[in-house]
Amino acid sequence: MNRKRFYPNNRRSKPVxxxxxxxxxxxxxxxECEKxxxxxxxLSNGKSEIxxxxxxxxxQYNQLILFNLDYAIEK
Known part of the structure; x- marks a missing residue:
């Protein structure tokens, strides 16, 4: 079975x-999590951006855990 790979569109906010x-x-x-x-x-506690x-x-932490659980546990 030869399927074509799905390539996401370029409108995403983060590169895949x-x-x-x-x-x-x-x-x-x-x-990226550390940054x-x-x-x-x-930031100060009063800012809504927090x-x-x-x-x-x-x-990002969820993505890390789902992508590579062993690495997430080590860190």
Missing amino acids: LPINDNSLISQEIFD LKQKILS WLYRQELLD
Whole structure:
């Protein structure tokens, strides 16, 4: 059975990485989580942007756990 690979459109906010090296992709997701964490810590508590960054951070952690559970447990 020869299926064509589905390529997502270019209108997505984040680029979709080809799945070829799980540890590399997991490291990139983890690095993005760390950047978001630092951004949240640098903002004062009264800003409404904290909620948006926090939601994005939770989404990234979920993506990391679903993509590579072993890597997520190590970190």
